[in-house]
Amino acid sequence: MQTTLINPAELFRLVYFFDILAAVVFAVSGALVASRKGMDVMGFMWLAVITGVGGGTVRDLILDVPVFWVQNPAHVSACLVTAVVMHFVAPLVESRYRTLLWFDAFGLALVSIAGTVKALDVGAPALVAIAMGAVTGTVGGMIRDTLGHVPSVLLRHEIYVTASVLGACTYAGLDAAGVERLPAMIGGFLTTFTVRGLAIRFGWSLPVFRASEKQERWTSERRDSEQG
Amino acid sequence: MQTTLINPAELFRLVYFFDILAAVVFAVSGALVASRKGMDVMGFMWLAVITGVGGGTVRDLILDVPVFWVQNPAHVSACLVTAVVMHFVAPLVESRYRTLLWFDAFGLALVSIAGTVKALDVGAPALVAIAMGAVTGTVGGMIRDTLGHVPSVLLRHEIYVTASVLGACTYAGLDAAGVERLPAMIGGFLTTFTVRGLAIRFGWSLPVFRASEKQERWTSERRDSEQG
Amino acid sequence: MQTTLINPAELFRLVYFFDILAAVVFAVSGALVASRKGMDVMGFMWLAVITGVGGGTVRDLILDVPVFWVQNPAHVSACLVTAVVMHFVAPLVESRYRTLLWFDAFGLALVSIAGTVKALDVGAPALVAIAMGAVTGTVGGMIRDTLGHVPSVLLRHEIYVTASVLGACTYAGLDAAGVERLPAMIGGFLTTFTVRGLAIRFGWSLPVFRASEKQERWTSERRDSEQG
Known part of the structure; x- marks a missing residue:
C-alpha cells in the first residue's frame, strides 16, 4: 500500500481553491x-x-x-465580489502595486499549469497543451x-507570456517523462513563478533583434495615425 | 380550459420578429x-x-x-440590408441621433431578456443567465x-450595461418566483427600457468612487502613451 | 471510367500544403x-x-x-517557425513589402475559398458559407x-474584405450551379486573387458615400479623444 501525503479528494479541493484564488488575483x-x-x-465588474x-x-x-464557469459560476461570483470591493479600495491597492505584481505572478503560474493540464487531459498534443496554458494565463x-x-x-517589454510558456513546457515535459501529476504541476508552477519573479525583481526583458528599430517604429506610427 | 390572449405560436412569431428588429437596431x-x-x-456590412x-x-x-444564425441566417440578412441602406442614408440618421438612442434602448432591453431566457432554458444557473443577458446586449x-x-x-459614463443587467435580474427573479414566461419577459423588458430611458433623458450615470481620480488617470495615460 | 488529372488523395495533399502555406503567409x-x-x-510568436x-x-x-489545429497542430508549428525566422529577418522582409502584399493576396484567396468550402460541407446555407469565407480570410x-x-x-480604404467576399460568392455560385469542386475552387480563388491584385496594382478602393464626411469625422474624433 502506497502512502501519499495528500489524497486525491484533498488535492482536488486544494487545486480548486487555488484556481479560484488565481481568478480573484486576475480580477x-x-x-x-x-x-x-x-x-x-459596472465597468469594474x-x-x-x-x-x-x-x-x-x-x-x-x-x-x-464545456466552459468551466457555466454550470458552477463560483469563479464568476468570486470575481464580482472582488470587483465591488475593489471599487472602494482600488487607490489603496494601487499604492501596493509592486506587491500586486507578485500576486499576479502567482496567478499566472497557477492558471498556466492548470490550462496545460486540462488540455492534456482531453487528449490535445503537447504543443497545443502548452499553447492552451499560455492562452489561459494571458x-x-x-x-x-x-x-x-x-x-x-505584447507591447510591453516584459517577460510575461514567456514565463507562462516556460512553465507549461516544464509540466508537459515532466508529464511526458512519466512524472506524477502533483510533482509535475509543482515543477511547472515553480518555473513560471521563478521566471516571472526574476523578471519583476530585475526588470528582465527579452532582447529585441533590430538595429534600425527606433527609426522604423517612428515611421510606422506616423503611418498609422494618418490612416486612423 | 384556459383562455390566453396570445397563443404560443403567435408569441413565438412575435418574439422572432422583435428579435430581428433588435438586430437591425444594433446594426x-x-x-x-x-x-x-x-x-x-464593406466596412458598413x-x-x-x-x-x-x-x-x-x-x-x-x-x-x-448552435450559434443562432448559422442554420437560419435571417438576422444576418437583415443586418446586411440595413448596412447597405445605411451606407446611403447614414448622415440623415446621424442627425436623428437622439431618436436612435431610444431605438437602441429598445433593442438593448429586448436582447438582454432574450439572452437571459435562452440561458435559463438550457439549464444555466441564474447568475450565468444574467451574465448571458448582459453579454447578448453589450x-x-x-x-x-x-x-x-x-x-x-465601459469607458463612457453611461448607464448601459447596468440597465441590461437590471432587466436580466428582474426576469430571473420573476422566473424564480414562478411567474409565467410572458409577464416575466415584459417585466424584464420594461425594467431595462425604463432604466436606460431615464439615463438617456436625464443623463444619469453611476457614481465613481475616487477622490484622487483625475490626477492618477493622467499619470496612467502618460505611462500608457510612453509604452504604446 | 472517368479520367481525372488529379486523384482525390493528391488533391487533398495539395490543398493541405497550400492551406499551411496560407497560414505561413498570414503569420x-x-x-x-x-x-x-x-x-x-514571444510577441512575434x-x-x-x-x-x-x-x-x-x-x-x-x-x-x-472541432478547431482545425487542436488535433493536428501543423499550422501552429508552421506559424511558430515563421515567427522565429521573422524575428531575425523582419527588416529584410519589410523592405520587400510590395512582394509581400502579393503573397498575402494569395493567402487571402486560398483561405477565403477553403473557409467557404468547409462551411458548405457542414451544411451551412450559402450566405453563412460566404460569411465564413470572409471570416477565415480577415x-x-x-x-x-x-x-x-x-x-x-476596416479602417483602411482598401479592397480586401471585398475581394474575399467576391471569391466566396463565386465558389458558392459555381457550387450551386453544379460545377465540380476543383474547378469551382479555382474559379473562386482566381476571383479573389484577381480583384485583390488589381486593388494592389492600381490602388483601387470602394467609393465612400458621404459629402460632409471630412468635417463629421473630425468632430467624431474630437469627441472620441475627449472620452478616452
Whole structure:
C-alpha cells in the first residue's frame, strides 16, 4: 500500500481553491484598469470577470469542452465580489502595486499549469497543451487591455507570456517523462513563478533583434495615425 | 380550459420578429460607427453584422448551443440590408441621433431578456443567465467599438450595461418566483427600457468612487502613451 | 471510367500544403506588425500564430466543428517557425513589402475559398458559407491589428474584405450551379486573387458615400479623444 501525503479528494479541493484564488488575483488586475480609467462599478465588474475567467473561457471554447464557469459560476461570483470591493479600495491597492505584481505572478503560474493540464487531459498534443496554458494565463489580460484602451502585454517589454510558456513546457515535459501529476504541476508552477519573479525583481526583458528599430517604429506610427 | 390572449405560436412569431428588429437596431449603430469613420460599404456590412449578431454569437458559444444564425441566417440578412441602406442614408440618421438612442434602448432591453431566457432554458444557473443577458446586449457593441477604434461603452459614463443587467435580474427573479414566461419577459423588458430611458433623458450615470481620480488617470495615460 | 488529372488523395495533399502555406503567409504579416512595434520573440510568436490560425479558429467555433489545429497542430508549428525566422529577418522582409502584399493576396484567396468550402460541407446555407469565407480570410488580421494597436483593415480604404467576399460568392455560385469542386475552387480563388491584385496594382478602393464626411469625422474624433 502506497502512502501519499495528500489524497486525491484533498488535492482536488486544494487545486480548486487555488484556481479560484488565481481568478480573484486576475480580477484585481482588471479592476485596477477600471479604476485607472475612472469606470463605474459596472465597468469594474465587467473587467474583473473578463480578466478573471476570459483566458479559461477561450481555452475551453477552443478545446470544445464545456466552459468551466457555466454550470458552477463560483469563479464568476468570486470575481464580482472582488470587483465591488475593489471599487472602494482600488487607490489603496494601487499604492501596493509592486506587491500586486507578485500576486499576479502567482496567478499566472497557477492558471498556466492548470490550462496545460486540462488540455492534456482531453487528449490535445503537447504543443497545443502548452499553447492552451499560455492562452489561459494571458488572454484574459489581453481582452482587459483592449477594452480598457491600454497597450496589451505584447507591447510591453516584459517577460510575461514567456514565463507562462516556460512553465507549461516544464509540466508537459515532466508529464511526458512519466512524472506524477502533483510533482509535475509543482515543477511547472515553480518555473513560471521563478521566471516571472526574476523578471519583476530585475526588470528582465527579452532582447529585441533590430538595429534600425527606433527609426522604423517612428515611421510606422506616423503611418498609422494618418490612416486612423 | 384556459383562455390566453396570445397563443404560443403567435408569441413565438412575435418574439422572432422583435428579435430581428433588435438586430437591425444594433446594426444601425454599427453602421453609424462605420459612417463616422468613413468606411466603405464593406466596412458598413461588417460592423453592422458584428454589432447585430455578435453578442448572441458569444452567448451561444459560451452556452455551447448552435450559434443562432448559422442554420437560419435571417438576422444576418437583415443586418446586411440595413448596412447597405445605411451606407446611403447614414448622415440623415446621424442627425436623428437622439431618436436612435431610444431605438437602441429598445433593442438593448429586448436582447438582454432574450439572452437571459435562452440561458435559463438550457439549464444555466441564474447568475450565468444574467451574465448571458448582459453579454447578448453589450458584447456586439464592444466588438464594434474595438474594430472602429472608438472607446467602448465601459469607458463612457453611461448607464448601459447596468440597465441590461437590471432587466436580466428582474426576469430571473420573476422566473424564480414562478411567474409565467410572458409577464416575466415584459417585466424584464420594461425594467431595462425604463432604466436606460431615464439615463438617456436625464443623463444619469453611476457614481465613481475616487477622490484622487483625475490626477492618477493622467499619470496612467502618460505611462500608457510612453509604452504604446 | 472517368479520367481525372488529379486523384482525390493528391488533391487533398495539395490543398493541405497550400492551406499551411496560407497560414505561413498570414503569420508573416503578423510578425511584421510585431517587428514594427518592437516586440520580443514571444510577441512575434503570438501575433504570427493568431494571424495565421485566428480566422479559421473563429470559423470553426461558429460552425461548431472541432478547431482545425487542436488535433493536428501543423499550422501552429508552421506559424511558430515563421515567427522565429521573422524575428531575425523582419527588416529584410519589410523592405520587400510590395512582394509581400502579393503573397498575402494569395493567402487571402486560398483561405477565403477553403473557409467557404468547409462551411458548405457542414451544411451551412450559402450566405453563412460566404460569411465564413470572409471570416477565415480577415478575422486573424483584425485580431492582429487590435493586439498590435494598428488600425484594422476596416479602417483602411482598401479592397480586401471585398475581394474575399467576391471569391466566396463565386465558389458558392459555381457550387450551386453544379460545377465540380476543383474547378469551382479555382474559379473562386482566381476571383479573389484577381480583384485583390488589381486593388494592389492600381490602388483601387470602394467609393465612400458621404459629402460632409471630412468635417463629421473630425468632430467624431474630437469627441472620441475627449472620452478616452
